[in-house]
Amino acid sequence: MRNDPFFEDTPRKTLDMAGESVEFPILYYDFRFMTAIFTTKTSKLQKLLPHRNFKIIEIWPGTGMLGITAFEYRDTSIGPYNEVAAAIPVRFPPGFTLPGFSAVPVLVKNVFHIYIQHLPVTTEIALKGGVHFWNYPKFMSDITFQDQGENMEIKLKEGDRFIFKMRAKKLPTKRSALFEFHTYSIKERTVMHAFVDGKAPSLGSRMMGEIAEIELGEHPISEELAELNLSKTALVGQYGEGVMSKLHEPDRRWNVETLNTVSG
Numbered sequence: 689m690r691n692d693p694f695f696e697d698t699p700r701k702t703l704d705m706a707g708e709s710v711e712f713p714i715l716y717y718d719f720r721f722m723t724a725i726f727t728t729k730t731s732k733l734q735k736l737l738p739h740r741n742f743k744i745i746e747i748w749p750g751t752g753m754l755g756i757t758a759f760e761y762r763d764t765s766i767g768p769y770n771e772v773a774a775a776i777p778v779r780f781p782p783g784f785t786l787p788g789f790s791a792v793p794v795l796v797k798n799v800f801h802i803y804i805q806h807l808p809v810t811t812e813i814a815l816k817g818g819v820h821f822w823n824y825p826k827f828m829s830d831i832t833f834q835d836q837g838e839n840m841e842i843k844l845k846e847g848d849r850f851i852f853k854m855r856a857k858k859l860p861t862k863r864s865a866l867f868e869f870h871t872y873s874i875k876e877r878t879v880m881h882a883f884v885d886g887k888a889p890s891l892g893s894r895m896m897g898e899i900a901e902i903e904l905g906e907h908p909i910s911e912e913l914a915e916l917n918l919s920k921t922a923l924v925g926q927y928g929e930g931v932m933s934k935l936h937e938p939d940r941r942w943n944v945e946t947l948n949t950v951s952g
Contacts, residue, residue: 689717689763694887694932703937705820710766713934714817716886717763720929722840722856724900724922725755732916733776738874739944742803745777753777754918755802756854756902758842760833769811770831772844774909775802780872780879781947798867806909808844808851822882822938823875840927850905852913857899859892859927874944881940886933891926899925 695715702709730744730752737744744752759771778801808829809815818824830845840858844851869884900922904910941950 689930689932692932698934705817710817713936715765716761716933719759719761719931721757721759721931722842723755723757723926724854724856725753725924726918726922727751727753728916728918736776736805737803741780741947742872743779745779754916758831758833758854766813766817767811769809769814771807771809771814772831773804774806775804777801778803778872781942798865800868801870803872822880823873846907849907851907851909852905853903855901856925859894859925861890861892861927861929863891864889865891877944878950879942879944880938882938883936884933886931888928888931890929893926895924897923899923
């Protein structure tokens with residue numbers, strides 16, 4: 689995967705992280721992922737967002753989405769690790785969104801604008817880099833993947849505290865696709881944007897059907913998810929193998945009081 693044309697002519701630069709050098713973009717040469725999108729009331733999701741100018745993308749009026757994605761990074765420029773993202777599809781800066789139709793580009797074009805609510809990881813370098821450069825809500829955790837025939841089971845724990853278990857279908861990988869992630873976070877009263885571009889040679893997706901179920905434990909994150917009253921099953925999902933991506937440094941910033949773009 690390291691020799692794939694996707695990585696050719698990628699300019700690199702080195703940034704300092706408290707005396708430790710990190711090269712950007714961070715390169716992900718080979719990973720697989722599972723995404724399950726659950727629905728819930730927009731009003732419940734809105735309470736999780738840190739600023740009123742994050743506008744939730746609705747799948748239909750009054751109903752937003754929470755995506756849970758599990759990543760198994762087998763080969764990266766910062767070593768192998770696992771990660772789980774709980775994220776809310778949003779529009780930022782704010783603009784007009786048409787319920788239902790606003791979700792179509794997200795699900796069909798593989799262009800995701802998200803606010804990340806939780807982002808547990810399994811290695812120290814992934815933790816330190818995510819917090820230092822992007823202010824991502826990362827913490828050290830135990831994340832395991834278990835293949836069960838046509839299904840996959842992902843377990844998430846913090847220490848000895850069980851957070852959740854998700855059992856999802858490994859959707860048939862019938863196509864290849866390019867994708868983009870635009871992530872937003874807030875640090876020191878500034879909204880930061882980061883860009884991830886990727887290539888999935890083997891991708892499976894489904895927009896209707898029982899994709900995944902989640903079993904909650906006893907942890908603050910478990911309680912938060914329980915209060916959202918998520919749909920019993922995820923009706924939208926994706927599964928990818930042999931995936932590649934580039935995580936770029938934060939490249940745009942807005943003052944949260946004025947929403948003016950500010951220099952880095």
